[in-house]
Amino acid sequence: MSQTVSTTKTHPKLQPHFYSMEQQLEASTLGMWVFLVTEVMFFGGLFMAYIVYRNMYPHAWVEASAELNWRLGGLNTLVLIGSSLTMALSVRAAMLGQKKGQLINLSLTILLGCVFLVVKFFEYKAKFEHHLVPGPDFNPALEQGMQIFFSLYFMMTGIHAAHMIIGIVMMTIILVMAAKDSFNAEYYTPVEVAGLYWHFVDIVWIFLFPLLYLLGRHGA
Amino acid sequence: MSSHHVPSIRMYVSVFGALLILTAITVFAAGVEMGALNTPVALAIAVTKGTLVVLFFMGVRWNTPLTKTVAISGFIWILILFAMGMNDYLTRGWLGVAGR
Amino acid sequence: MKEAAVQQEPSYLEAPYGLASWLLTKDHKRIAILYLISITIFFAIGGTFAAMLRAELVTPQGDLLTADLYNKVFTLHGVVMIFFFLIPSIPATLGNFFMPIMIGAKDLAFPRINLLSWYIYVLGAALTLTVVMLGGVDTGWTFYAPYSSIASNTNVTLAAVGVFITGFSSILTGFNFIVTVHRMRAPGMTWFRLPLFVWANYATSLVMILGTPVVAITILMVAAERALHLGIFDPRIGGDPVLFQHLFWFYSHPAVYIMILPGMGVISEMVANVSRKQIFGYSFVAFSSLAIAVIGFLVWGHHMFVTGQSIYAGLVFSIITMLVAVPSAVKTFNWTATMYKGSISWDSPLFWVLGFMGLFLIGGLTGLFLGTMGLDVHLHDTYFVVAHFHYIMVGGGVMAFLGGLHFYWPKMTGRMYNETLAKIASMLVFFGFNLTFFPQFILGYMGMPRRYHGYPPEFQVLNVMSTGGAMVLGVGYTLILLYLLYSIIKGPKAPMNPWGATGLEWKIQSPPITHNFHETPVVTEDAYDYIHAPAPQRGGEE
Numbered sequence: 001m002s003q004t005v006s007t008t009k010t011h012p013k014l015q016p017h018f019y020s021m022e023q024q025l026e027a028s029t030l031g032m033w034v035f036l037v038t039e040v041m042f043f044g045g046l047f048m049a050y051i052v053y054r055n056m057y058p059h060a061w062v063e064a065s066a067e068l069n070w071r072l073g074g075l076n077t078l079v080l081i082g083s084s085l086t087m088a089l090s091v092r093a094a095m096l097g098q099k100k101g102q103l104i105n106l107s108l109t110i111l112l113g114c115v116f117l118v119v120k121f122f123e124y125k126a127k128f129e130h131h132l133v134p135g136p137d138f139n140p141a142l143e144q145g146m147q148i149f150f151s152l153y154f155m156m157t158g159i160h161a162a163h164m165i166i167g168i169v170m171m172t173i174i175l176v177m178a179a180k181d182s183f184n185a186e187y188y189t190p191v192e193v194a195g196l197y198w199h200f201v202d203i204v205w206i207f208l209f210p211l212l213y214l215l216g217r218h219g220a
Numbered sequence: 221m222s223s224h225h226v227p228s229i230r231m232y233v234s235v236f237g238a239l240l241i242l243t244a245i246t247v248f249a250a251g252v253e254m255g256a257l258n259t260p261v262a263l264a265i266a267v268t269k270g271t272l273v274v275l276f277f278m279g280v281r282w283n284t285p286l287t288k289t290v291a292i293s294g295f296i297w298i299l300i301l302f303a304m305g306m307n308d309y310l311t312r313g314w315l316g317v318a319g320r
Numbered sequence: 321m322k323e324a325a326v327q328q329e330p331s332y333l334e335a336p337y338g339l340a341s342w343l344l345t346k347d348h349k350r351i352a353i354l355y356l357i358s359i360t361i362f363f364a365i366g367g368t369f370a371a372m373l374r375a376e377l378v379t380p381q382g383d384l385l386t387a388d389l390y391n392k393v394f395t396l397h398g399v400v401m402i403f404f405f406l407i408p409s410i411p412a413t414l415g416n417f418f419m420p421i422m423i424g425a426k427d428l429a430f431p432r433i434n435l436l437s438w439y440i441y442v443l444g445a446a447l448t449l450t451v452v453m454l455g456g457v458d459t460g461w462t463f464y465a466p467y468s469s470i471a472s473n474t475n476v477t478l479a480a481v482g483v484f485i486t487g488f489s490s491i492l493t494g495f496n497f498i499v500t501v502h503r504m505r506a507p508g509m510t511w512f513r514l515p516l517f518v519w520a521n522y523a524t525s526l527v528m529i530l531g532t533p534v535v536a537i538t539i540l541m542v543a544a545e546r547a548l549h550l551g552i553f554d555p556r557i558g559g560d561p562v563l564f565q566h567l568f569w570f571y572s573h574p575a576v577y578i579m580i581l582p583g584m585g586v587i588s589e590m591v592a593n594v595s596r597k598q599i600f601g602y603s604f605v606a607f608s609s610l611a612i613a614v615i616g617f618l619v620w621g622h623h624m625f626v627t628g629q630s631i632y633a634g635l636v637f638s639i640i641t642m643l644v645a646v647p648s649a650v651k652t653f654n655w656t657a658t659m660y661k662g663s664i665s666w667d668s669p670l671f672w673v674l675g676f677m678g679l680f681l682i683g684g685l686t687g688l689f690l691g692t693m694g695l696d697v698h699l700h701d702t703y704f705v706v707a708h709f710h711y712i713m714v715g716g717g718v719m720a721f722l723g724g725l726h727f728y729w730p731k732m733t734g735r736m737y738n739e740t741l742a743k744i745a746s747m748l749v750f751f752g753f754n755l756t757f758f759p760q761f762i763l764g765y766m767g768m769p770r771r772y773h774g775y776p777p778e779f780q781v782l783n784v785m786s787t788g789g790a791m792v793l794g795v796g797y798t799l800i801l802l803y804l805l806y807s808i809i810k811g812p813k814a815p816m817n818p819w820g821a822t823g824l825e826w827k828i829q830s831p832p833i834t835h836n837f838h839e840t841p842v843v844t845e846d847a848y849d850y851i852h853a854p855a856p857q858r859g860g861e862e
Contacts, residue, residue, distance in 0.1 A: 016427075016835075027429045030286065031430060033291055036291075037297075037529055038533045041533035042536060045538055049552055052566075084277050092232070096226060134549055147551060148558060152552065154548075155552070203274070215250075300618065301567075305570075308562075309630070313630070314632040316631070
């Protein structure tokens with residue numbers, strides 16, 4: 001590695017402790033991946049609880065899963081996958097310095113994220129109405145284990161939704177930055193890094209959907 | 221994503237299509253009674269979908285070996301929690317305690 | 321690389337000037353000092369709680385503190401010492417200060433995130449202090465369910481949130497170190513030329529990244545169960561409290577390696593220096609840090625032998641626990657081999673090194689006693705366990721921290737402390753520590769349970785010895801605080817390399833300039849090249 005800074009003049013976005021834009025981008029990308037590893041471990045604790053209790057109460061797990069609306073869950077899955085596509089396209093547009101592409105795709109990503117949250121809101125509302133929210137209001141006639149399923153359902157989808165909200169806020173900030181022509185082929189790090197986060201949140205849902213929603217379909 | 225590799229729109233749309241198809245398959249497969257196989261099948265499909273997102277949408281396919289290592293390490297590490305944890309739950313009763 | 325003898329640039333302490341420049345700094349060295357002040361305050365708070373416990377235990381009856389209050393005091397002692405002192409201690413102070421310098425970088429990869437980690441620490445600390453003022457929490461630092469999630473009527477939720485927030489400080493530090501070591505090494509600084517301190521902190525960072533999030537979600541589950549009735553561990557609805565323990569110890573066992581690995585890194589630096597010799601088996605020591613980090617994740621069930629965990633699983637955890645001792649032993653052998661036939665300097669760093677090695681040895685070996693499932697049935701939840709972990713965390717971790725603080729003090733502050741007082745203090749700490757905790761091994765073996773405010777009268781003599789030792793320990797720590805603070809005001813100016821040590825950090829001025837180096841260094845020599853190292857410089861002149 002050369003000791004000297006790149007031969008072109010220093011990019012205004014180059015932080016003083018880095019010696020090149022490429023090093024800065026590599027460090028940021030690596031950093032976001034290290035952070036995503038912590039997120040995997042974070043959600044992983046909940047998945048562990050899921051595995052333990054599913055092993056303990058297999059029948060209750062199926063019964064409880066059948067109470068969830070798999071069509072809405074499936075719709076949300078498609079919505080998130082679509083938002084991942086638009087997110088990837090907006091990173092690509094940033095790489096190519098295409099302002100219009102960035103604005104359209106980022107807006108679509110945000111929009112799809114909001115659709116997801118709206119669907120979730122209606123799902124949660126239905127749970128309240130059917131006495132499926134753990135606590136004093138939970139239907140006492142239901143099989144043991146079902147209340148734990150719903151505790152995990154709310155924690156897992158709730159924390160996932162919190163991540164979605166953070167993601168939407170981040171994307172809005174990125175959208176504003178893109179509108180101000182902040183990104184081009186030499187500097188698109190924030191879009192790249194935010195995109196990684198967004199895709200990760202999508203991947204969590206890819207696992208949540210079959211594990212929470214689809215057990216009741218075959219009654220195994 | 222490597223700063224020098226710009227993927228094509230077609231690549232992204234193809235992956236998107238694959239993800240849609242896999243979602244449909246997982247919904248369909250869940251409705252088919254396969255006994256103990258239902259869960260592994262569902263997980264296999266989810267892992268495939270996740271892998272597609274990681275490799276292509278997140279660009280790990282074109283990243284450095286270090287990034288690839290970091291990306292896989294989280295999933296491996298959580299498997300430690302699952303495996304050693306379930307090692308307890310699944311083996312209770314295998315060995316008795318002397319005197320009981 | 322030559323450093324100018326005359327200071328042309330102000331040090332990081334002098335410029336920029338003003339409180340705002342410190343509170344908004346991006347300089348890793350200033351952030352290290354901010355952390356140093358914070359953790360010292362929390363060490364004093366945690367120590368005060370310890371003093372209350374030891375005062376109570378002078379008499380067999382529970383007469384000074386009620387049982388409920390005693391529960392709160394030992395809980396807060398544990399929470400404060402572990403989360404607010406030990407876990408950040410070396411990484412956030414010495415690590416933050418020296419990791420960039422040791423690899424030849426101007427700063428960490430993400431300086432603003434470094435500052436953010438300190439503010440997050442402060443926020444978590446403020447919440448915990450609020451808990452203290454609102455009457456404390458009495459679940460033990462281990463927050464076991466279902467007591468924590470259902471039954472306790474103390475401020476569990478707030479304490480859980482405080483710990484949750486502080487965990488992010490740890491995660492951000494680890495994340496910064498990992499990216500920095502991978503992406504910001506100077507030209508020529510290959511992995512196997514890195515100081516062992518860097519290897520140790522890198523391994524620690526891996527543990528921080530992989531483990532902390534699990535305890536974060538676990539604590540969140542307890543808080544959710546309390547506040548939102550989302551029962552997950554509640555036995556009344558079919559929940560399993562042992563699941564809490566699996567999730568909790570998945571992090572908390574590796575956490576003890578977070579608390580000792582950086583210390584081992586400091587000791588490696590100091591051992592090479594006091595022996596004026598290349599570290600024996602450098603790559604073995606380097607890899608042993610990674611081995612401890614990895615294997616440390618596979619042993620958590622040894623905290624759960626008597627919980628009803630499967631005996632077979634206990635067997636597996638027990639065997640792997642024996643294995644995790646091996647890399648630690650490798651380090652100890654290698655340090656000893658380094659000192660053998662070395663040219664030993666009779667300076668204060670030596671005292672800390674020797675103190676560490678003796679105490680860590682005892683602590684580590686007694687861990688093997690506890691890892692043996694059959695023995696643990698007898699020793700679990702007794703003072704044997706308390707003695708074991710204090711030998712490692714205080715005898716090992718705190719001694720290494722203090723040793724490192726002394727070793728690097730001239731570089732960080734530009735001042736020399738009083739050598740004689742330092743030697744006296746280290747001996748007071750060593751003696752006081754042994755007097756405090758060795759009797760506890762005997763007490764535990766004889767059956768005295770931990771976390772009790774009263775005990776049978778036949779245990780009194782040993783308890784009084786233990787409290788006496790704690791007083792000596794307190795005097796030792798106070799002495800250190802006093803002469804170190806004094807040195808900042810009145811100490812002689814430190815030369816660039818007072819210990820004649822190797823490493824990039826000893827080739828820059830004391831204290832360093834803000835950007836560490838005038839030019840990016842190019843590294844051509846291996847670490848610990850003591851054959852070519854300069855002689856120790858003494859006195860106030862360069």
